[in-house]
Amino acid sequence: MAEIGYIVLILALVSSLYSIVALVIGTRLNHHLLRDSGRRAFLAACALVSIAAAILWYAIFAHDFQFAYVSLYTRTDMSWIYLLSCFWAGHAGSLLFWVWLITVLGAIVVIRSKSEHVKELMPYFSAVVMGTVAFFLILMVFEPSSSPFNINAIVPPEGNGLNPMLDNIGMIIHPPPLFIGYAGFTIPFAFAIAAMITKKLDNQWVKTIRSWTLLSWLMLGMGIVVGMWWAYVELGWGGFWAWDPIENSSLMPWLMGTAFLHTIIIQSRRGMLKIWNIVLIVLTFTLCIFGTYMNRSDLLRSVHNYRLQDLHWYFLPFMAIVLIGSFGLLYYRRRYLKSESQLDSFVSKETSFLLNNILLVGSTLIVFVLSLWFAFSGWFARNMSWLHIEQTTVEPTKYNQIVVPIFLILFLLIGICVFLGWRKTSSKKLIRNFLVPAIVALTVCVLLAILGPREWYALTLFPLCAFVAATHLQAWYREARARHKMKGVNYLRAIGGLILSNRPRYGGMLVHFGIVLLAMGIIGSSVFDTKDLINLPVGSSMTVQGYNLEYEGLSDEQTPSKYIVTATLDVKIGGKLVGKLTPQRRWSTGWEKPVTEVAIRTTLKEDLYIILEEWDDESAWFSVLVNPLVVWMWIGGGVILLGGLIAYWPDQRKQRGTD
Structure with a gap:
């Protein structure tokens, strides 16, 4: 059975490589038969990867200890729910799980592509997806440590089972959303490359990938929150985030994806930041790959990574190809990516989104450097000893000192942007809108000073949460009141009507409110524990x-x-x-x-x-x-999930963009 699984992986690799060649050449030469055969090879590769995944799952549930992977991560006395999680418990299985998700999502896009605009992008979209699939398949076929179908020379009577620390429901519900997020960002990346190749760089491709971007961002975020909960209830140290480099490896693409999710709104509405959007999705996708590399290589010192030594020669060239190829193509197509509008006013939603992007990208860069400081400092220590830099890791307190202030500014922007209009906002309107939230924040500050803790961080952070919450509640109340008067319905139906009329806007506001609740939990548990x-x-x-x-x-x-x-x-x-x-x-x-x-x-x-x-x-x-x-924190995570699902659900109105 293991030999069959390995052969299936080889066939999937051959199909994916043929698909790339047939799709690209067939499209360039306008050879319909060749292009169609490439599409069939794409679907065949997807089916073959699914067969390989089914073989591994069967071996896990059948306790076939001929499979080295099965004997390493399972035992006969494990319940079926934990056997299910053994698929992604190890390095090789998680690679197969990831590439299987990419093929599933890619096949959904290809099968559902109906509009003429999307059909024009499909050949190159499919080729990029297959290129990513081929990378993982090459890794599993040619790198022994990465194959889930290695065979034991002597079949053991019993397996090792999961690490006892993984004997938790978190093992079931934490990795899948993370991997869906990682795999999902392949879709907007592939669309971006396809749009550049075909010169279809109007705003349509951005609208096409909005739902996929939101789904990937939401799943990755949920994976992070569930991971925080898992660390809190299982590791026995009372915390939920240690700024471990492997923890950071999922945070970085989420931060970059957050920036991208906001700027595609600007491109959809105003035709601005076209080049920047390409840059952001390329970096987001690359960070997903890089996070996997961090988690598996011996580059870093972490309790989470596998510390495999031979993966550098696979991941580094692939990431180099992605970055050089993408940015080279971006430079070549730059004249098709000119902005259609200019920034009209500093006091506008566009400006707040731009500041949001600067802070998100800046914080990602800081987390990237600090996470890799162990590797960087080691290189300096070995090659530039005259600098007297010792190889060391960065303590969590250093992250908090540098990154947390940036997050607080971002948090303030969440409260401000809800009342900013497109193009420009009058100062009189701004003062009127922020008056009540400012009073609420000041009231919370005074009450804390009288009744509660008087430390500066309490008198600053909780009023900030109150301000952001008040801006969103006030905006929602005003719009519900207007609908109540106009439609003659009660407030509950008015709120429901608002959500149905513009799901992206009100789903986004609910996400922001969930972030407020999450922030309250983080502040309270981190400062006053x-x-x-x-x-x-x-x-x-x-x-x-x-x-x-x-x-x-x-x-x-x-x-x-x-x-x-x-x-x-x-x-x-x-x-x-x-x-x-x-x-x-x-x-x-x-x-x-x-x-x-x-x-x-x-x-x-x-x-x-x-x-x-x-x-x-x-x-x-x-x-x-x-x-x-x-x-x-956990309630806030649930609210974020609810808001994200509302925003993800197709809007009833045909909009130029989202608010």
Whole structure:
């Protein structure tokens, strides 16, 4: 079966390469039969990759330990849901999963292409998609460490299973949206290259890729948020983002994609920033590839990467081809990409989007340099010793000092842009629109100074959240009130009517509101968290940050695959029992290091987060963390998802662009 899978990959590679040649030559020579055969080869390659994926999935569920990949990541006692996740648990499987997603999305575009404009782009679009597919297939066919169909010389009776830290629902729901986001950005990139080759560089190609860009951005963002949640509940350190280079590898294309998502609105509305849009999507796609390279190579020091040494010779040339080819083509077609309009006023939506882009691209560049500083500093240490630079990684505090202020300015722009008009906005209208949000922000600041924390960051950051939320709520209220008066419907139906009439605008506003909630959770849990290390004898209690914790004792459990030690604590507030928490330490068969399972009590106000550190027969040590407002991050992520889906859904109106 493994040999069949490998042969299928070879056939898929041959089909993809033939498709590229037939599509390009057939289109250039206007040879319909050759071009049509290229299209069929495209679909054949997609089908063959799906067959290869099906073979690997079958082997995983059949526990076919002849497959080296299956024996490395599965066990016979694993539940089906975790067996499903084994497909993307390792380097080789995740590559196949990624290329399978690219073929699925690419096939959907090719099959659904109906309009004449899109049909003209299809041959070159398909060739670019197949070029990306061929790259991954070459990697899996010719690089032994990247093949999911390697065979064990001696078939083991049992597999290793997943790393115990991956024994979490996060393994099911975190990687797929990330990979959908990575694969999805191939679609707008391929359309951009096709538009440049065919000189179809009007605003139509931008409108064509809007939904694909939004879907990719949304899935990548959801993958990041779910990854934050997974780190928070599983890793046992109480945080959710460590600025690890591999974490950053998904953040960078998301930031660049955010910039692109905003500037295509300007091109659709005003015909501006055409060259910049090409640059942004090329960089976004390249960062998706680069993130995969970071995650798999030995370039960086990270707890997440595979540290494979032979991938440089595949990824670096491919990224060089993408960048040199794309920007060379952009330079060659630059005269077709002249802006149709100019910036009319500094106080306009266009200006806010432009500032948004500068900050997003700047923050991406900073994160890129800081993430690669381990590699950069190592090169300087080896080759330019006279600079006295030592090889080192960048601490999270340095990221916070440099990147967070940029994010705060971006956050302020979210609040400002909602009341900015296209072309220009009068200062009188601006003052009138921002008066109420400014009063709300000032009120929050005063209340915090009187009742709550008086640190400067509390008196700055939470009022900023209040300002951004107030601008969006005020805009929504005004427009709902106008519809209420005009249509004679109640406010609930007025709001629903607004959403249906312009899904991109109001979905986007909902996304912004979700970002406010996410920011509140990040600020509260990062700035006002507390941590105490306590020792509790069996039967004793202690009050920590208003929670009375009574330690009942330990219990242990032996299962076929795990040994589990559980501590039980009663949690009381004001003498009233509000729950029991059971932090654990787990040892899995075949793995030496135990895994910490934290216990969390979540409310809208804060999380009580308890870690079992050490114990003996008489007492146990616990780390007790109180993390304010954490749940608002996850609520904010849900609101972002809802808003993104509303914006993604086809709008009823035929618009020139989106607001």
